[in-house]
Amino acid sequence: MKIRLEKSLAPNRTSQTAVPVIAVLLALVFCGLFLAATGRNPFEVYGAMFSGALGSEYGISETIVKTIPLALCGLGVAVAFRMQIWNIGAEGQFYMGACFATWLPLSFPELPFSAMIPLMMLLAAVGGGFWGLVAGWFKTKWQVSETITTLMMNYIAILWVNYLVYGAWRDPQGLNFPLTAPFPEAAMLPAFGTLRVHYGIFAVLLLAGVLWLMFKSSKWGYETLVIGSNPSAARYAGIDIRKNVLMVMFISGAISGLAGMVEVSGIVGRLQPGISPGYGYTAISVAWLARLHPLAIVMVAFLFAIIHVGGFMIQTMGIPSAAATMLQGAILFFVVGSEILTRYEIKLKAKEEVQND
Amino acid sequence: MGVTPLISMRNIVKRFPGVVANDQVNLDLYAGQIHAILGENGSGKSTLMSILAGLYRPTEGTIEIQGTEKRINSPSDALACGIGMVHQHFRLIESFTVAENIALSKTGGSFLLDEDEITVEIKALGEKYGLTVDPDAYVWQLSVGEKQRVEILRMLYNDSRVLILDEPTAVLTPQETRELFSNLRNMADNGCAVVFISHKLNEVEALADRITVLRNGRVTGSIGREEINQSKLIEMMIGRDIITAYEKSDPPGDEPVLVIENISALNDMNTLGLDRISFNVRAGEIYGIAGVSGNGQRELAEVIAGLRHTLSGSIRFYGEEIAGMSPKDIITRGVSYVPEDRLGMGLVPRLSSCDNVILKEYGGAKFSQGSFLKRDAAIAETNRIVKEFDVRMGSIHQPVKMMSGGNIQKLLLGREIASQPRLMVVLYPVRGLDIGAIESVHKLLLQLKDKNTAIILVSEELEEIAKLADRVGVIFSGRILGEFPVSRMDTEKIGALMAGIVEDGGAK
Numbered sequence: 001m002k003i004r005l006e007k008s009l010a011p012n013r014t015s016q017t018a019v020p021v022i023a024v025l026l027a028l029v030f031c032g033l034f035l036a037a038t039g040r041n042p043f044e045v046y047g048a049m050f051s052g053a054l055g056s057e058y059g060i061s062e063t064i065v066k067t068i069p070l071a072l073c074g075l076g077v078a079v080a081f082r083m084q085i086w087n088i089g090a091e092g093q094f095y096m097g098a099c100f101a102t103w104l105p106l107s108f109p110e111l112p113f114s115a116m117i118p119l120m121m122l123l124a125a126v127g128g129g130f131w132g133l134v135a136g137w138f139k140t141k142w143q144v145s146e147t148i149t150t151l152m153m154n155y156i157a158i159l160w161v162n163y164l165v166y167g168a169w170r171d172p173q174g175l176n177f178p179l180t181a182p183f184p185e186a187a188m189l190p191a192f193g194t195l196r197v198h199y200g201i202f203a204v205l206l207l208a209g210v211l212w213l214m215f216k217s218s219k220w221g222y223e224t225l226v227i228g229s230n231p232s233a234a235r236y237a238g239i240d241i242r243k244n245v246l247m248v249m250f251i252s253g254a255i256s257g258l259a260g261m262v263e264v265s266g267i268v269g270r271l272q273p274g275i276s277p278g279y280g281y282t283a284i285s286v287a288w289l290a291r292l293h294p295l296a297i298v299m300v301a302f303l304f305a306i307i308h309v310g311g312f313m314i315q316t317m318g319i320p321s322a323a324a325t326m327l328q329g330a331i332l333f334f335v336v337g338s339e340i341l342t343r344y345e346i347k348l349k350a351k352e353e354v355q356n357d
Numbered sequence: 358m359g360v361t362p363l364i365s366m367r368n369i370v371k372r373f374p375g376v377v378a379n380d381q382v383n384l385d386l387y388a389g390q391i392h393a394i395l396g397e398n399g400s401g402k403s404t405l406m407s408i409l410a411g412l413y414r415p416t417e418g419t420i421e422i423q424g425t426e427k428r429i430n431s432p433s434d435a436l437a438c439g440i441g442m443v444h445q446h447f448r449l450i451e452s453f454t455v456a457e458n459i460a461l462s463k464t465g466g467s468f469l470l471d472e473d474e475i476t477v478e479i480k481a482l483g484e485k486y487g488l489t490v491d492p493d494a495y496v497w498q499l500s501v502g503e504k505q506r507v508e509i510l511r512m513l514y515n516d517s518r519v520l521i522l523d524e525p526t527a528v529l530t531p532q533e534t535r536e537l538f539s540n541l542r543n544m545a546d547n548g549c550a551v552v553f554i555s556h557k558l559n560e561v562e563a564l565a566d567r568i569t570v571l572r573n574g575r576v577t578g579s580i581g582r583e584e585i586n587q588s589k590l591i592e593m594m595i596g597r598d599i600i601t602a603y604e605k606s607d608p609p610g611d612e613p614v615l616v617i618e619n620i621s622a623l624n625d626m627n628t629l630g631l632d633r634i635s636f637n638v639r640a641g642e643i644y645g646i647a648g649v650s651g652n653g654q655r656e657l658a659e660v661i662a663g664l665r666h667t668l669s670g671s672i673r674f675y676g677e678e679i680a681g682m683s684p685k686d687i688i689t690r691g692v693s694y695v696p697e698d699r700l701g702m703g704l705v706p707r708l709s710s711c712d713n714v715i716l717k718e719y720g721g722a723k724f725s726q727g728s729f730l731k732r733d734a735a736i737a738e739t740n741r742i743v744k745e746f747d748v749r750m751g752s753i754h755q756p757v758k759m760m761s762g763g764n765i766q767k768l769l770l771g772r773e774i775a776s777q778p779r780l781m782v783v784l785y786p787v788r789g790l791d792i793g794a795i796e797s798v799h800k801l802l803l804q805l806k807d808k809n810t811a812i813i814l815v816s817e818e819l820e821e822i823a824k825l826a827d828r829v830g831v832i833f834s835g836r837i838l839g840e841f842p843v844s845r846m847d848t849e850k851i852g853a854l855m856a857g858i859v860e861d862g863g864a865k
Contacts, residue, residue, distance in 0.1 A: 217730050222712070222719055230705040235664060236696065237716045238685030 016342050020289065023338040024303075027330035035323065045314055049324065052313025053306040059313070061195040063305045065267060068200045069094070069259045069276065071301035073283030075207055076128075076255035078292040082215065083228040083248050089135060089150025090256040091280025092157035093128035097257025098264045099161050100127025102271040105187035106169060106180060113186040120187065120261055128257015129250040131157060136249030140242045146249070154280070162273050169271065180271040189266035198266035203258060204298060211294040224248060256280060285332045304328060361424045363388050363550045364409065364440070364519055369418035371404055371574075378404040379415070380574045386519060386550040391541060393565035394554045397594060397649055397817050401574035402554045403445075406521045409552075410442035411435035436462070441512030442521040447504050449496045455479070456492040459511045482513050486547070487540050502533035509540070520544060521552040526560055527626070527651075538564050556649050558590060558856040570594055591852035594649075605803055605825070606641070613637035614811040615661070615780055620670035620680070621835075622660050630656035632835035633670065638780070641809045643802065645826030645843070647819055648855050650785070653835035654815045655697065658782045661813075662694035663687040674780065688717055693778035695769060697785045697815075699762075703769045706758035710750060713757050714739045714772050738775070746771035747797065763794030770801055781805060784815045799825060819848060833857045 032042030053063045073090040080087035101124040105116065131153060138144040162178070171181040191198040215221040227234040227241055234241055259279065268275055286304055290296035311324020362385040371379040378401045386392055394402045407413045409420065411432040419426050422438050429435050435442075449458050456475050476492040483489050488506045496504060505525060512520050522541075526534045541564065545551050555561050561568055562585055569579040570593040578593040616637045624630030631653045638644040646654060659665035661672060663684040672680040679687055696702040704713045715724045715735045724735050739753045748767045750760050757765060766786065773781060786802065787795040802825060806812055816822050822829050823843055830837040831854040838854045841847070 217732060218728050219720060219725055219730060220728065222715075222730060225708070225712075226705055226716065229707045230701070232702045233705045233716065235684065236662070236694070236702045237719075238683065238688050240683075240685075 016291075019338050019342050020335050023334040024331055026338075027327065027334040030334070031323070031327045031330050034326070035319075040317075040319065045317065045319060045323070048314050048317055049307070049310025053309040057195065059309060061192075061197045062312075063302070063309045064197045064201060066305035066308050067298070067302045068198075068204055068266070069263050069279040070283055070286055070304055071204045071298045072200075072207065072259035072262065073256045073280050074286035074290065074297040074301050075204075075211055075294055076252045076259065077283055078287040078290070078294065078297055079211065079224075079255065080132075080248055080252040081287055082292050083224040083244065085136075085139075085228075085245060085248055085252075086145075086147045087132060087135070087150050087249060087252050088147060088284055089132065089153050089253070089280070090259075090283050091276060091278065092150065092154035093131045093253040093256035094260040094263070094276050094280045095154075095157040095161050096131040096253075097124035097128035097260030098271060098275055099157070099164065099260070100124055100257070101261035102169070102180060102183075102264060105183045109184045109187075111186060116184075116186045117189065117265070120265060121258060124257045124261030125254035126257070128260065129254035131257070132249040132251075132253020133246060136246045139249075140245050158273075161271065161275075165271055165273060171270075178273055182270045183265065187265055188269060189262065191266070196267065198262075200262035200266045203262055207255065207258075208294040208298050215294065256283075282328070285328070289332065289335050307331075360387060362386055362421075363423060365421040365424075366405070366409065367419045367421065369405065369408060369420075370416045371401075371408060371413060372416045378574050379408070382418075382571070382574070382576055384569060384576075386552060388518065388548050388550050389545050390566045391545050391551045391553060391564055393561040393568045394552060394571060395556065395558070395561050395568055395590065395594060396571035397556055400571040400594075402556075402571055403523055404574075405571070406442060406523060406552060406554060409435065409440055409519075410521060411440070412442075436515050436517065439516060439518040440521070441515060441517035441519070443505065443508040443512065443523065443525060445523045445527060447508055449504060449507060451497040452495065454493055454495050455490055455499075455507050455510075458496060458507060459492075459514050462511050462515060478514065479510060482510055486510075486513065486543050487536075488513075502529055502536070505529070505537070506540075513544075518548065519550045519552065521554070523554045524556075525553065526555070526557065534560070556594075556651060558587060558594075561590075562587070587856060587858065588849060588852065591856060605643075605827075606807060607827070610640060612639060614640045614675060615813075616671075616673045617661075618671050618673075620657075620660060620672060621668040622656050622665055623668065624653070624656050630835050631660065631667075634832075634836055635670075636830050636837050636840065638811045638813055640779075640811050641806055642828065643806050643812045643814050643826045645822035645829040646813060646815045646832050646837075647822050647829050647851055648815075648817070648832035650817050652832050654784060654832060656835070657832070658694055658696070658784055658813075658815065661687075661780075661782050662692065664694075691777070691779035693773040693776060693781045695773055695781065695783040695786060697788065699765050699769050700758060704757050704765065707756050709755060710743070710748075710753040710757055710760075710768055711735050711739045713768065714742060714775075716772070718776060742768065742771040742775055746774075746801065763790045766790060766794065766798060767801075770798060774801060774805055777808075778805075778810055780811045780813070782813045782815070785817065786814070787816075787818075787821065819846075819851060822846075831855055 028046065035042040035045050053059050073094060076093065077087055077090050101120040104111070104120050104123055135146045135149040135153060138149050139146045165178045165180055169180045171179050189198040189200055223239050223244055226237065226239060227244055231241060263275055264271055282304060286300045287297055290300040307324050307327050311321040314323065315321050364386040366382065366384040369379050369382040382405055394405065396402045404413065408415050409429070411429045411434050414430065420429060421427070427438060429438065456472055456479060459479055460470050460475050479492040488510050490503050490506050490510065496507065499507065509520065525537060529537060541551050541553065553564060566582050567579065568585065568590065570577045570590065572594060618635050619633045620631055621629060621633055622631040634653070634657065636644070648654060656665060660667055663679070663682050667680050670680065671678055674690060674692065679690065700706045705716065715730070718724055719730060724731055736753065742748065743750070743753060746767045748764050748771060750764060757768065760768070770786070783802065786798050790798065802812060802814065814822065814826055823846055826843050828840060828842055829846060829851070830840045831851055833854060834857060838859060
């Protein structure tokens with residue numbers, strides 16, 4: 001007997017859904033073995049993570065708070081990935097969005113809520129979009145790999161925010177901490193009751209819905225899909241690739257930029273270093289696991305948020321939150337690794353068949 | 358011959374899904390000989406040599422090296438057997454030096470590299486064979502000819518005794534070509550067996566000791582240097598033609614629809630692909646372009662479709678200059694282009710038939726409203742095309758890459774015909790199709806002609822042109838060397854023109 005992989009002709013719908021789910025379970029088993037080896041009861045740990053993230057109002061609220069930026073950045077990168085543009089700069093675009101948005105309340109603190117919030121959102125989209133557009137422009141002009149430029153520009157954006165909060169934008173009343181002045185009330189996104197969950201969730205749901213519709217049945221969605229699948233067919237069909245690269249990089253960056261605004265205006269209330277614990281990077285995994293499907297991105301972001309918040313909770317059990325990071329890594333590893341099984345079929349072959357194969 | 362051949366390929370068959378690339382091929386290579394493999398693009402030359410170089414495994418057949426059977430499973434197996442191949446696209450690392458590139462391919466040897474020693478060896482080899490190149494130069498600094506020399510040196514450095522060169526002159530200037538030829542002769546004289554893949558008759562004639570001709574994956578003849586005869590080689594390459602025309606109507610008018618004047622354009626290698634080409638096509642006429650592929654056919658089609666820039670000249674379509682217009686503007690004027698690479702350019706393999714049907718018209722009122730696509734219209738049109746052109750498939754929502762070659766072509770042609778073009782440029786429309794599909798494709802083209810569409814039919818099969826076309830132009834090196842009404846087509850003369858042989862001013 002010999003085991004071999006054969007390219008399956010039809011991408012199988014059942015295996016496309018079943019394989020990632022099985023992969024996630026395998027990742028849980030794998031990490032469970034690891035936890036068991038360190039002398040913990042994996043069921044207890046997973047149980048604690050789960051009940052920590054979803055077992056209380058506070059937990060659910062925190063989980064959704066984490067879901068919002070992850071989902072937004074995930075939607076942002078998905079727009080680019082769909083066209084095979086490897087924008088891994090969501091992190092930088094997030095920071096630029098937050099930075100542009102912060103400028104408004106710092107400069108015009110008296111603006112009313114009805115003007116402040118929409119303008120901040122607009123500024124954030126422009127800031128993040130501009131950051132993406134720079135990489136897109138280099139790509140169309142000189143074929144500079146966007147993977148490199150977007151990655152490098154992440155550092156620039158993060159350090160630029162540091163420069164501002166340590167210097168020009170530092171709060172004079174802030175006891176020398178690297179923080180801007182707190183936002184006025186009008187610049188804060190409303191939250192639900194006393195919880196931290198804020199209206200940013202509407203941005204997530206709205207954008208996911210709009211993108212889902214656009215991907216599925218708009219001309220733009222079709223154009224970007226064709227470019228991503230076969231650029232020479234796109235050129236042949238008269239699709240302007242250059243225009244689309246620039247546009248997609250802008251939109252992709254704008255969505256991540258919006259995530260930055262939502263985070264400073266909904267949670268932090270000011271600009272400060274480290275406003276993102278790497279949402280822009282995790283979003284890449286989120287988008288990938290969700291196969292770039294906008295609605296699935298929201299769900300995967302929620303799953304990652306559970307692991308993240310659950311990771312905090314298990315620290316009380318004396319387990320480092322790195323265990324949660326490990327679980328995230330393992331899930332990604334198993335899902336990406338099993339990807340091949342959705343495109344190939346496992347075939348068992350008898351000996352003689354192999355020979356005249 | 359009493360000598361044992363260095364390499365002996367026996368009954369080689371190579372099948373790819375749906376295609377037989379090599380069919381019962383036999384080939385003997387002798388030390389000291391330059392052996393040319395002649396044939397048109399797609400005739401199976403490169404596949405055959407890739408089998409020898411270990412890139413493909415033959416479906417059937419055996420390879421003997423100096424009389425003993427060997428299995429060559431990988432390029433490193435081939436190298437170990439002394440077989441090296443220089444591919445059309447070089448496999449060098451641009452940011453490494455010449456010496457580093459050559460050292461990289463060294464099989465065996467010690468763990469640590471002695472660069473000085475390698476440099477000395479490369480210099481010595483270079484002098485021996487006349488392949489001068491600076492071992493310390495970075496590959497990106499080298500000209501194309503020099504890069505090729507590095508590839509050859511790499512083979513020699515590995516003690517390869519069988520050197521395969523895949524279309525080595527395609528990228529070279531005439532000066533570099535002459536140099537290459539003398540180097541190859543030098544290697545043969547030193548006991549190597551040199552294999553030279555080409556579709557250019559004059560080069561083969563100038564260099565080869567022995568010529569094997571392939572056509573549609575089969576050997577159609579193998580002759581020694583003393584027997585070389587151009588018309589015989591042409592016949593072996595393109596086949597003897599049985600001319601049986603379909604019923605076809607005469608073009609109604611003399612008014613040309615498309616007038617091409619003195620168009621020049623670069624090819625992908627940045628050399629002149631089209632060289633002041635001129636011709637015209639009338640409404641309801643099929644203008645056949647005969648020629649060995651690679652002589653500017655693709656460039657011509659792309660220039661007309663707006664996918665390639667022109668250097669000079671004009672293209673007038675119904676009196677309007679279209680050279681320099683965007684592909685989209687040209688499509689909306691009713692010019693349809695059916696490319697040779699159906700899945701690479703004409704269709705999007707990953708997408709469904711439905712998504713492929715709307716590829717060129719998705720933005721028009723037919724398939725969209727405002728910013729959104731009209732899915733129902735797309736499905737209806739796809740079903741109509743599938744029915745009218747008899748495209749067989751599982752479902753119109755399946756990716757098109759799962760369809761068979763003939764159905765892929767029918768879908769592509771169906772889409773283009775459904776767009777009611779005023780001019781269609783169609784390249785090698787029946788390449789790779791079976792007889793049934795060939796006939797239906799031909800009928801479709803004739804129906805289109807009856808609807809008064811002007812058609813440019815690029816083909817390498819004279820038979821096909823004779824059957825379908827009203828006039829034929831012979832393309833060679835980016836120029837039309839001669840033009841004839843099909844009724845007065847002389848196969849031998851066209852064959853000669855295809856090889857670039859112009860006699861006593863008989864052609865223009």
